[in-house]
Amino acid sequence: MTEMIKLFVNGEEVEVESGKNLIDALEKVGIEIPHFCYHPALGADGNCRMCLVGIEDGRPPVVPACKTLAKEGMKVLLDADNIKKIQHDVMELEFINHPTDCPICDQAGECKLQDYYMKYEGTESRMWVPQVTKRKMQDFGGGVIHDQERCVACGRCVRFLRQITRTGELGLVNRGDDCRVEFFPGRPINNRYGLNVVDLCPVGALTSADFRFKQRAWFLKRAESICHGCSKGCNIMVDHNKEKYEDDIIYRLRPRQNEQVNGWFMCDEGRMTYKLENDNRLEECTLAGAVRPLADIFADAERRIERATKVLFLVSPSASLEQLAAVQALAEKTGATVSAFSDGYIVKDDGDDFLIKDDKAANRAGVDLLGIAKSRTHFDNMAKEADVFINFGNDLSRSLSEEQIGRLFSDTWVLNGATHPGQLGAVMEKKVGSSIALRSWSEYHGVVVNCDGIAQKFVGGVMKNVERPDIVEMAAGLGSPATGTAAAWALVQKKIPALAEFGGFLELPAEGVKLTDNEAGK
């Protein structure tokens, strides 16, 4: 537990954590101090002057809150007239050359200038001289588009690229009303975390070329999820929306703060994984090549499993703990073998020391925790013997070539549960006994364990027009005793005692549960 101290804000006593600056400390108790340039991950810069507050103890009458540590007995003034005037005047200064093109600005709705204008200024401009015009729609590279007129010169982007990625592509040039953010000639943003500057920018100066003009911020529904792009398990916000007469699609992924895992950021590749969720999804469930209702497919597959001598289940290392447990329970009931063979998910030397990992599976640690075999030899042996093979969403085409898959299952009846076409290879998919279109991770809830052994919950908010089963439902349809996510979660809790104390997976804390090395199977 951090130590708590007491201080006074506008004469009222509040209890805050010690060792933090005033902005962070007071934000925890719900008191907002306006600021542009300060960001917890980037530290205090003190250039925007928006966070000036009064301290009643004989020090300089106003101090920047971002650079002032909260101290016991401190008397902070936020609503004094001079503080209000400072905030008003800073806002007025920012607006002198601001183009106020909110109608075409993607930041509108989540823009600090807009919010603060409503809260701290709210007056009309007193300027009569023409505004200074600067460059608009400047391509900064890396999918970032810059609008110099909207910039408030807080320097967050510059500091991010210097302190976090240490690439330093951007810099602030010139002074006064000519001050602007520029990249060094011929060296645009070129790193794997570049799009984070879009999130960092408090105004609409930096926007994402990918998200540009796709949706207004206020239309987007948010779902707190976990990135399934690699085993790091970055916390993300899935921004999706279902437009009238259209399907529910994801428009962007944004990082969500989690000090234990990803801090405030995520990588650019992870951001773009939303496209996989939207496009080229498997839609139909087929039996012997014909589209059939799910119940028929389940009944047929159940009969085949009963008659088969050897059944092999292949699970995905990205599947949630519940899904893995449900398939395991099914395997126990039917005497089948479960494999999580997924060598192809590991991309050698792709990872770095920040967020990107070699292992592109979101729940490999969970596979190990539940004791599911994943070696190639085990899989090969079992595949040769098996006469019924059921794939639960594993993208086998990553690990094996089409010929290899074809050879393994040449005389095996295959049920392919998949989210996207091509997961068993195009040739094999034409020959499968039946196939089931599955839900993807943005459409179901669950828990995954990341590479550091942290179990994190995620919520799927996307509701596609096409009803698809998720893997728990598919396993249940094939006869698994775990008939729903709740039952599957109970099985998970039996296998992983550290999770037993949480009634449902939604009760997991937001920052995740750190499983001990022992439990994580290391």
Next chain:
Amino acid sequence: MAAKVKQLPSRGGTPAEKVYLIEIFKGMAITLKHFLRNLWDNSNLYVRHYPEVQPDIPARWRGRHRLLTHPDGTPKCVACFMCQTNCPADCIMIKAGTRIDGVTEKMPVSFTIDLAECIYCGYCVEACPEDAIRMDTGIYAFTSSNREEMKIGMTEMLSLKGGFPEEEYQKGLEGE
């Protein structure tokens, strides 16, 4: 609790009113008067002989929507989605894209209003920051035999002209 309760004197208590019939005959006399007058000469009916006689539409009338253009012919709309956000009937469907005519950065790629769902409240006009949409065409009748035709697109709305002189329209706005 009783603050908002307003007690009105109860009517119908007198013996003459309690008989009902007298009051009923009084009422029937009124309707008969109207009937006989109109039967004798039907030129006094409060009826507009639509469609032969068209109503006078004031400038403030909210008719069909149109999209306005700059003098150079480019659409004023910048696809800010304010109208779609405000629309209580959820009948405006916009797709935004990068502007190609160089006026600003953003423009609608498609702008569809489903007139079958529109309730003609005029919130879109009020919300528009660019004065790009107005309901001043003076067109009040719009029929179709299928739902798809009730959706009007951007080209159609851009091609419509205002039904009133600009000064009259602005004068209408002042009243609001």
Next chain:
Amino acid sequence: MTNLDIIMVIVRVSISAFVPLCFLAVCVTMERRVAGFIQDRSGPNRAGICGIRAGGLVQNLADGLKLAFKEDIISEHVEHKFLYVLAPIISMAAAIISFALVPFADTLVLDGKSYVMQGIPWDTGILWFLAITGFSVYGIILAGWSSTNKYSLLGALRSASQVISYEIPMGLAVISLLIVYGSINLSDIARFQGQTWLGFIPMWGILLQPLAAVIFIVAAFAECNRTPFDLAEGESELVAGFHLEYSAMKFAVFFMGEYVAMFASSAVIVTLFFGGYNIPFFDTDFLIRNIKPVAFVLLVILPVFMFYFAKWIRRNNRSQYLRENDPRKAEATIYIRCFWILIAIIEVFLLAILAFAQPDTAAAHLLVALMQICTFLIKVTLMLFVYVWVRWTIPRFRYDQLQMLGWQKLLPLALLNIFVTGAIVVALG
């Protein structure tokens, strides 16, 4: 049975069955036009065949065609499909046969044989009417129940209780009438009203029994499910009540049944209280005896009437806005010509009667019978107008008010009326 007998049977049955049906058009048109005029609107005046709109009659044709060709839907949740289909038929059939015993002219004497001018020459008279109207509510109850719809069922329940409440005052009002008339036969009742009192006051039921007339008319409104007693439909609270689930022709049959019932009860009201087929001050014998003067008067009156009628048509049948070569004026000319031709034909007949007919011959009897039929229909039309007039004036009763009126006001009044009438009749011997 002679040929004449057979012809007379056919004629009487046809009149009693088809006149109500023909009057549907009159009723519906009147309903719409009167409603329009009462509300200072014009009512339907657009539908026309080659520009001939016949004062809105063509609109009925259009609506009838529409209803006939609409898809006839029986909802899946309707379990008793037979009863569901039977309901409108009961409603319509009961309405038509309830008119069967109403005389539309005095007993016609041809070749020394007398023919009672009723659909069914039977003595049950007013009891038949009471029985059949009581039966017609089965159509409504059946419709409401078999629709398997809560609104319909509520409408049916209301209708059932309303009929029970209002049949009693109606029956009691009839009893006091019977005390006066001394017969249940409607022909006798009509003939009784042909007499005059003190030589110039017709002895109509409304004058002899004003209280019974009020009670009977109010109850008749309730029996017909007309405003202000149309709680079974109650569109503002029960959507459409008992016929909510009915569409197309089945709905149309209900609709027609309602108007036929309205016609039948108007006819009964006219027969009981307004002298039936009697032309005021002139009883049948007088007319037959003085056939030539009567024909002469008609000969003179008809063209005069037509002259003013033509003027009225001219005045009202024109476009109310600037229009070149107003086609409605041409239309008015066509109407006026048609009417003049009709009048001319009638004049020729009247002239023939004036020239050749002798009093107390078959021709005289026929002419008088025709005049009485016309009188009867005019009276019924006026009564129908009252129905329409009331509907567009008075709002619907609340359900408790309806029952209160039936049981607490009409029932005691009707009983009182019987005692008073009885006492007076006994006193006068």
